[in-house]
Amino acid sequence: MSDDPPPKRTHERHQPGAACRAGTRDQVGVRAHRVQFAWLRLLAALISLLVGCGKESMVAASISVSSPAFSSGGAIPAKYTCSGADVSPALSWTGTPGGAHSLVLTVIDPDAPGKPFVHWVIFNLPPASSDLSEGAAPPRGGVQGRNDFGSNGYRGPCPPPGPAHHYHFKIYALDTMTSLPEGASNSSLQEAIKGHVLATGEIVGTFKR
Secondary structure (H helix, E strand, O other), X not given: OOXXXXXXXXXXXXXXXXXXXXXXXXXXXHHHHHHHHHHHHHXXXXXXXXXXXXXXXXXXXXXXXXXXXXXXXXXXXHHHOOOOOOOOOOEEEEOOOOOOOEEEEEEEEOOXXXXXXXXXXXXXXXXXXXXXXXXXXXXXXXXXXXXXOOOEOOOOOOOOOOOOEEEEEEEEEEOOXXXXXXXOOHHHHHHHOOOOEEEEEEEEEEEOO
């Protein structure tokens, strides 16, 4: 038997909770990363919203539309409705932006029962055009869409008896030409011109029977 004393045990000193603290630091780091990512997404959404608002502000009502037949907010004479000759009123406009490649005209009654009623759709009007004569066909290049009566071209106000309806004669200036065919619906037109509207303007007339 050896008389040597037994070797002393070396006791490793473990910091209590060290592993727990390391895990906590990892979790805090993950949470911080997630919070940062969430803020970045929020910032991106905010920028997108501001850009969208900027685009909306670019599509300002900068085009001035007028008619010798009626004043803005005034009554449309029966001549231009189903109670008369049902011919289109003369229109003129100013303020078309220089970058426009074509113009669009729509006439819509938002007060119609059920949904807005389309009375007139013209697209691919020359950007240099500035008026339409009473009862006249569109200038060369202009294409007529389908109204909600089921025909191409203008059909005037024809509301049911009751309160006056409002008719929006609206001009759009586009940075492109549309490839829509004759007889295209207003819904197809609105889809086609998304993101291409440079400016708009309108005159609103009323009519009741």
